[in-house]
Amino acid sequence: MPGxxxxxxxxxxxxxxxxxxxxxxxxxxxxxxVRDETRRAVKDAIAALGYRPxxxxxxxxxxxxxxxxxxxxxxxxxxxxxxxxxxxxxxxxRGYAVLIDPTDESDTRSVQDVFAxxxxxxxxxxxDPTHLAGRVDLTSLPVPVxxxxxxxxxxxxxxxxxAMDDAGGARxxxxxxxxxxxxxxxxxxxxxxAVTGPTGRLRLAxxxxxxxxxxxxxxxxxxxxxxxxxxxxxxxxxxxxxxxxIPVDGVFAFNDYMAMGVIHAISAHGLRVPxxxxxxxxxxxGFSQHTSPPLTTVSPGRRRIVEAALDMLLGxxxxxxxxxxxxxxxxxxxxxRGSSVxxxxxxx
Amino acid sequence: MPGxxxxxxxxxxxxxxxxxxxxxxxxxxxxxxVRDETRRAVKDAIAALGYRPxxxxxxxxxxxxxxxxxxxxxxxxxxxxxxxxxxxxxxxxRGYAVLIDPTDESDTRSVQDVFAxxxxxxxxxxxDPTHLAGRVDLTSLPVPVxxxxxxxxxxxxxxxxxAMDDAGGARxxxxxxxxxxxxxxxxxxxxxxAVTGPTGRLRLAxxxxxxxxxxxxxxxxxxxxxxxxxxxxxxxxxxxxxxxxIPVDGVFAFNDYMAMGVIHAISAHGLRVPxxxxxxxxxxxGFSQHTSPPLTTVSPGRRRIVEAALDMLLGxxxxxxxxxxxxxxxxxxxxxRGSSVxxxxxxx
DNA sequence: TCGAATCCTTGCATCGTTACAGGCGCGTGA
DNA sequence: TCACGCGCCTGTAACGATGCAAGGATTCGA
Numbered sequence: 082m083p084g085x086x087x088x089x090x091x092x093x094x095x096x097x098x099x100x101x102x103x104x105x106x107x108x109x110x111x112x113x114x115v116r117d118e119t120r121r122a123v124k125d126a127i128a129a130l131g132y133r134p135x136x137x138x139x140x141x142x143x144x145x146x147x148x149x150x151x152x153x154x155x156x157x158x159x160x161x162x163x164x165x166x167x168x169x170x171x172x173x174x175r176g177y178a179v180l181i182d183p184t185d186e187s188d189t190r191s192v193q194d195v196f197a198x199x200x201x202x203x204x205x206x207x208x209d210p211t212h213l214a215g216r217v218d219l220t221s222l223p224v225p226v227x228x229x230x231x232x233x234x235x236x237x238x239x240x241x242x243x244a245m246d247d248a249g250g251a252r253x254x255x256x257x258x259x260x261x262x263x264x265x266x267x268x269x270x271x272x273x274x275a276v277t278g279p280t281g282r283l284r285l286a287x288x289x290x291x292x293x294x295x296x297x298x299x300x301x302x303x304x305x306x307x308x309x310x311x312x313x314x315x316x317x318x319x320x321x322x323x324x325x326x327i328p329v330d331g332v333f334a335f336n337d338y339m340a341m342g343v344i345h346a347i348s349a350h351g352l353r354v355p356x357x358x359x360x361x362x363x364x365x366x367g368f369s370q371h372t373s374p375p376l377t378t379v380s381p382g383r384r385r386i387v388e389a390a391l392d393m394l395l396g397x398x399x400x401x402x403x404x405x406x407x408x409x410x411x412x413x414x415x416x417x418r419g420s421s422v423x424x425x426x427x428x429x
Numbered sequence: 430m431p432g433x434x435x436x437x438x439x440x441x442x443x444x445x446x447x448x449x450x451x452x453x454x455x456x457x458x459x460x461x462x463v464r465d466e467t468r469r470a471v472k473d474a475i476a477a478l479g480y481r482p483x484x485x486x487x488x489x490x491x492x493x494x495x496x497x498x499x500x501x502x503x504x505x506x507x508x509x510x511x512x513x514x515x516x517x518x519x520x521x522x523r524g525y526a527v528l529i530d531p532t533d534e535s536d537t538r539s540v541q542d543v544f545a546x547x548x549x550x551x552x553x554x555x556x557d558p559t560h561l562a563g564r565v566d567l568t569s570l571p572v573p574v575x576x577x578x579x580x581x582x583x584x585x586x587x588x589x590x591x592a593m594d595d596a597g598g599a600r601x602x603x604x605x606x607x608x609x610x611x612x613x614x615x616x617x618x619x620x621x622x623a624v625t626g627p628t629g630r631l632r633l634a635x636x637x638x639x640x641x642x643x644x645x646x647x648x649x650x651x652x653x654x655x656x657x658x659x660x661x662x663x664x665x666x667x668x669x670x671x672x673x674x675i676p677v678d679g680v681f682a683f684n685d686y687m688a689m690g691v692i693h694a695i696s697a698h699g700l701r702v703p704x705x706x707x708x709x710x711x712x713x714x715g716f717s718q719h720t721s722p723p724l725t726t727v728s729p730g731r732r733r734i735v736e737a738a739l740d741m742l743l744g745x746x747x748x749x750x751x752x753x754x755x756x757x758x759x760x761x762x763x764x765x766r767g768s769s770v771x772x773x774x775x776x777x
Numbered sequence: 778t779c780g781a782a783t784c785c786t787t788g789c790a791t792c793g794t795t796a797c798a799g800g801c802g803c804g805t806g807a
Numbered sequence: 808t809c810a811c812g813c814g815c816c817t818g819t820a821a822c823g824a825t826g827c828a829a830g831g832a833t834t835c836g837a
Contacts, residue, residue, distance in 0.1 A: 088571055090823060101787045106825060114785055136549045137489045138823035141792050146485070148528070148550075155514055157715055162510035166503055169531045173538075178550075180496070180528050183517045190521075201484045202496075202526075223436060312719035341719045348721040367505055371660035371689045373696045373721060438793060449817045454795060462815055486793035489822050 089130040098126035109134055148178045149394065150199040152208040154185045158310065159338055159366040160383075161209070164229070167387040168207065175395065177204075185212065192217045200224045205394045211279050225397035227390045231280045241397065242408045243390040245381035247280055250413030251287025252294075254333050254361040254379050257415055259295045261422070263331030263359055266292075267303040269318055269343060270310055270335025284335045284363065302327050310335060315342025316349075323350045329358055331421075337362035337369045337378050344372060344420065359421040374419030382411040437478040446474035457482055496526045497742065498547040500556040502533045506658065507686055507714040508731075509557070512577070515735040516555065523743065525552070533560065540565040548572045553742045559627050573745035575738045579628045589745065590756045591738040593729035595628055598761030599635025600642075602681050602709040602727050605763055607643045609770070611679030611707055614640075615651040617666055617691060618658055618683025632683045632711065650675050658683060663690025664697075671698045677706055679769075685710035685717045685726050692720060692768065707769040722767030730759040 091109075095102045100119060107115050108123040115123075126132070140146045149172055156162045165181060172179045180203060184195060192213055199206055200222040208219070209229045219226045219240045228240050231247040258266050268288045272278045285304070292299050305322060307314040315334060322329060323346065332347075334340035340362035347358050354360055354374055362369060365380035389409045396402030439457075443450045448467060455463050456471040463471075474480070488494045497520055504510045513529060520527045528551060532543060540561055547554055548570040556567070558576045567574045567588045576588050579595040606614050616636045620626045633652070640647045653670060655662040663682060670677060671694065680695075682688035688710035695706050702708050702722055710717060713728035737757045744750030 091825095092823080102823090103787055103789095103825085104785085107786085110825080114783095116785060119785080133545055133549065135489075135823050136546065137485065137494070138792090139825080141483075141485045141489050141794090141822090142824045142826085144792075156504065156510045156517065157514045159507065159510070159716075162504045162507070162513075165510075165529075166505045166531065169504065169529060170535065173531065173536070178528055178530065180526055181513075181517060182526065183514065183521060187518065188521070197481055198484065201481065312716065316719060338716075341716060345719045345721045345723070368507075368660065368686075368689060368716060371664060371693045373693045375693070439795095440793080450793090451795085451817055451819095452815090455816085458795080462813095464815065467815080483793050486822090487795075489792090489824090490794045490796085492822075 088135075089132040090135065091132070093130055094123065094126045094132045097130055098123045145204050145398075146202060147176060148180055148203045150180045150182055150203040150206045150208075152182045152184055152196075152199070152206060154209065154212045155183060156181075159368060160336065160364045163366055164383055164387065167384055168391070171387050171391055175391065177395075196222055205398050207390055207394060214278075225394055227394045227397075229386065229390055231283055239406045241393050241406045243386050243393065244408060244410050245386060246410055246413045247283035247381075248287040248290070250363060250379035250381060250415075251284040251333065251335075252291045253287075253413065253415045254363065254377075255288045255291035256295070257377070257417070258331040258333060258359055258361060258421065259291060259297060261359065264297055265300070265303065265328045266331040266333055267305055267319075267322060267327075267329045268333050268335070269305045269307060269315060270339055271304055271306040273306060273308065281335055284333075288333055303329060307335075307339065310339050312338055312342030312345065315339030316346045317342070319343045319346035320349070323347070323352075331359045332361070334360065334362045337364045337366045337376055340376055340378070340420075341368070341372060344376070355419065355421050355423055361421050365416055369416075370418070372420070377418045377421035378416050380414045380416050382413065385411045436483075437480040438483065439480070441478055442471065442474045442480045445478060446470045493552050493746075494550060495524060496528055496551045498528045498530055498551040498554045498556075500530045500532055500544075500547070500554060502557065502560045503531060504529075507716060508684065508712040511714055512731055512735065515732055516739070519735050519739055523739065525743075544570055553746050555738055555742060562626075573742055575742045575745075577734060577738055579631055587754045589741045589754045591734050591741065592756060592758045593734060594758055594761045595631035595729075596635040596638070598711060598727035598729060598763075599632040599681065599683075600639045601635075601761060601763045602711065602725075603636045603639035604643070605725070605765070606679040606681060606707055606709060606769065607639060607645060609707065612645055613648070613651065613676045614679040614681055615653055615667075615670060615675075615677045616681050616683070617653045617655060617663060618687055619652055619654040621654060621656065629683055632681075636681055651677060655683075655687065658687050660686055660690030660693065663687030664694045665690070667691045667694035668697070671695070671700070679707045680709070682708065682710045685712045685714045685724060688724055688726070688768075689716070689720060692724070703767065703769050703771060709769050713764055717764075718766070720768070725766045725769035726764050728762045728764050730761065733759045 091102050091105050095105045100123060105123055108120050151165060151168055153161050156165060169179050182199060184192060196217055205224050206226045207229060211230060226240050228242045230242055231244050268285060270281055271285055272281050289299060305318045307318055332343050334343050340360055344354055344360055347354055352358055362376050362378040365378045369376035369378050439450050439453050443453045448471060453471055456468050499513060499516055501509050504513060517527050530547060532540060544565050553572050554574045556576055558578050574588050576590045578590055579592050616633060618629055619633055620629050637647060653666045655666055680691050682691050688708055692702055692708055695702055700706055710724050710726040713726045717724035717726050
């Protein structure tokens, strides 16, 4: 239920305290040159009237909102949920509120409009641009933008970026499988998955590179495309492969969430993980510690990505960072767990 | 990079089109009494200058922002992530942006201040109040509030509420286990888990009621407390119970996420799900379809909860809903999967 | 005692939009 | 011919805060 009284304004406070509006403003904003006595009188008035500065009016006047926007596809993808969680907390600790905008295929709005609107009501925008496929020009917005992305922006817009090391992480994951003696390693999650195309290509590149380095051939039968990076696709793709009798002794799934479905398919076929097929994922989402068996995965350094992106964005906002756009790459790390290592063979 | 040109204002458009500011406003807001010719001239000017109404100024003038706030503990809890995802999409389709505010224990701000601030920059607030434990008075805010909650508000504030049927769902889950012949059913997730106290109590109540109805005694040794509803706690609690030699042939985990840890613990002890121990969860998160085996769970009707909450909130906002606060209870539904039913015994 | 420097306080304009009330021109009925 | 109504358009005042520049009060040194 909305309260009934009109909220007190600065004018009310000024009248109550017997000073000018301007003085109240000075007190509220901790300006110097206010006598202690006056300051206290104003503070008393503020308390008595339950006054709170109207943030909208302040935003209009100051031209800033202390709000950031985060644009992503879907929070149902656990990696994004955890990324959003980290960002929400980090932004909150720095005094910023966060508006999350989901822009996936189901969105009928013009992407450019969405960004223009967000730019108007926020001080800066963080965006995962992979799913936007260049449908938006991020360079002409009136607020700074930082892209959370992987795909080399060579063909993209010159925006600040924080990238995870997709190819490098994928190489680590694949190399680990190869070193533990697997030679028939399936890659799960190739395009056409529309929203993950560029990321998928980079992770594939890492997979291929690891094979090249090990001198082991790659069979196209084990390069498995998925329509979306979720467990049901992991399940479907893996089931079909096993049904087709294609030999597989290891799987590198392009994300953990799909890997869940892969593991499910493997056990549904009466095979064991990791004895028959070792599985490695990517993302290190919370769940991955508690699958059966726990999932070996690549940690992309989510926390560091968030911090770096916030540093960049806030730097642009407060003007301490100027000049050419930058790209920060956060190193990926392999996290060994039971899905790729038997207890008898701890390796690490 | 911020663009350099000052964005065009309504005044600029007016001047360009040779009309008054007021007329531009009328065109922008589709007011009647504007000649078609004038209207087109204004629209041309808008296009020529790339004018976009300044939303902050509009918000100040109109006193509304077309933004809602969603206050939750953490998005790392998959149920909340999926709830947020549903809400984001539903709100976006109704023309509202959503600000997500995480308020957990790590938050040093005063909860009352947080709400007062949110109230100022949004048109309404959706909140999961379980973790706020009455640290905030939701009735005196200047915008409507709808609580997404379970715990009977009898001792709470008189706010609009949309509740899932925790006790009923828990009863369904437990009854299902009892009917399939299990008699030594552990309940996982009792308080002290601070943030889930009230919910946990209701789910426990349903568990107890099902036992009462079936005439089967409950052993306190199988009432297992958790410090948080995540997989690691599910794992810990279940491991300890099995280690202690407490007989268990079924588990009702108070949420799916914990159930993941429970399943992990069971297989780590060399036991099979569901043959040795059947497991049922609560929430029906996306993952649950793809654990090994897939998890039987209670679907709380997330989608319907979101729609009902939005209906309530927007009704209050636009004034079509007035008068006493309401409580909507969304029915829960049991989703049978492999973690509680063997293939030989499909039951349903 | 006077002038200047310092401290404190204040009106007014402004951010960009929408609401109010009124003005002007034209057509219509008496 | 006049009054009236209607359609279209406009000037001005808000919304509630902050920035500017100047004004009054006080203190200090000479």
